[in-house]
Amino acid sequence: MSHRTTSRDFVCEFLSYIQVEKGLSANTLQSYARDIAKLQSCAEKNGKPIEDLERKDLREWISRMSRAGLAPASVSRAVSAARSFYRFLMLDGHIKRHPAEDLNTPQRISYLPRFLTEEEIEALMATPDVATDEGVRDRALLELMYATGVRVSEAVGLRTSDVDVHSGLVACHGKGDKQRRVPIGKSAIHWLQKYLGVRKKLGSEAKPHLFLHRGRALTRQDAWAIIKKHAAKAGMPDVSPHTLRHSFATHLLQHGADSRSVQALLGHSDISTTQIYTHITDMHMRKTYDRFHPRARAAGKDK
Numbered sequence: 001m002s003h004r005t006t007s008r009d010f011v012c013e014f015l016s017y018i019q020v021e022k023g024l025s026a027n028t029l030q031s032y033a034r035d036i037a038k039l040q041s042c043a044e045k046n047g048k049p050i051e052d053l054e055r056k057d058l059r060e061w062i063s064r065m066s067r068a069g070l071a072p073a074s075v076s077r078a079v080s081a082a083r084s085f086y087r088f089l090m091l092d093g094h095i096k097r098h099p100a101e102d103l104n105t106p107q108r109i110s111y112l113p114r115f116l117t118e119e120e121i122e123a124l125m126a127t128p129d130v131a132t133d134e135g136v137r138d139r140a141l142l143e144l145m146y147a148t149g150v151r152v153s154e155a156v157g158l159r160t161s162d163v164d165v166h167s168g169l170v171a172c173h174g175k176g177d178k179q180r181r182v183p184i185g186k187s188a189i190h191w192l193q194k195y196l197g198v199r200k201k202l203g204s205e206a207k208p209h210l211f212l213h214r215g216r217a218l219t220r221q222d223a224w225a226i227i228k229k230h231a232a233k234a235g236m237p238d239v240s241p242h243t244l245r246h247s248f249a250t251h252l253l254q255h256g257a258d259s260r261s262v263q264a265l266l267g268h269s270d271i272s273t274t275q276i277y278t279h280i281t282d283m284h285m286r287k288t289y290d291r292f293h294p295r296a297r298a299a300g301k302d303k
Contacts, residue, residue, distance in 0.1 A: 140195035149248030152241035
C-alpha cells in the first residue's frame with residue numbers, strides 16, 4: 001500500500017510552491033496561509049482531509065464564512081486561495097477533479113478608492129509646521145508619497161541612497177522584491193533637499209533609512225499617524241497613505257497620462273489593477289460633462 005502525503009504536507013508544499021513560483025511578499029504569503037487555514041478548518045469540521053473536500057463542502061464553507069460576518073471581499077479572497085490550492089493539487093496529480101472551479105461567491109461591492117482633489121492635496125501639504133525639523137520631515141514625506149504614488153511600506157523602507165535629488169529619481173522596492181525607478185517633480189525635490197539638511201537632528205547620520213523618527217527608522221504606523229494628524233488638521237477625515245497613492249494615479253490619468261505608464265509607476269503587475277482608476281476618471285468626466293455641457297440634461301424634443 002502506497003504511503004499517502006498528509007493534508008498538512010499538501011498545504012506546506014502549496015505555500016512553498018507559490019512563494020517560489022510567484023515571488024510573493026511575506027505579507028501576501030501570510031494572507032494565503034490564513035485563507036488556507038480557514039479551508040483546513042472546514043475540512044476538520046467535515047471530518048475529511050483537505051484534498052477530499054467536495055463542491056458541496058466548499059459551498060457550505062462559503063455560507064459559513066458569510067454567516068460569520070466575513071466581508072464579501074474577504075470571502076472572495078479565501079475562495080480564490082482555495083482555487084489556487086486545488087489547481088496546484090491537480091497539476092501535481094493528487095486530485096482528479098477541481099472542486100472549487102466556478103464556485104459562486106457573495107457579490108463583491110464595487111469599490112472605488114477614495115482620492116483627494118488637487119485643492120485638498122494643496123491644503124494637506126500646507127499643514128506641517130515647517131519651522132520645525134519634524135514638520136520639514138512630514139512635508140517631505142507627504143510630498144514624496146504624492147509625487148511617486150509609493151506604498152507606505154515602500155516609503156518607510158527607502159534609504160538615503162535610493163533617492164537621487166539631482167536626477168529627480170527614486171528607486172522603490174515593491175512587492176516580491178521588485179524594484180522600479182520613479183521620477184519626482186520639483187516640489188518633492190525641494191522638500192527632500194530641505195529635509196536632508198535637518199535629517200541628522202532626527203537620528204544618526206549612520207542610519208541608512210531616509211525617514212527617521214526619534215533616532216530610529218520611521219515605521220508604517222508612524223507614517224499612518226503623521227498622515228492622519230495632518231489630514232485631520234486640514235479637515236479631511238478618512239485619509240490614509242493609500243489615499244495619496246490613489247490621488248497620484250487619478251490625477252495623472254485626469255491630466256492625460258496613459259494607463260500603461262501609470263501601471264509602471266505604481267508597480268502593478270497586472271493592468272487590470274490600474275484600470276480601476278480609469279473608472280474614477282470616467283466618472284469625473286461624466287460629472288464634468290453633465291455640469292458644464294449646455295444640452296447634457298436637455299431631453300430631446302420631436303418637432
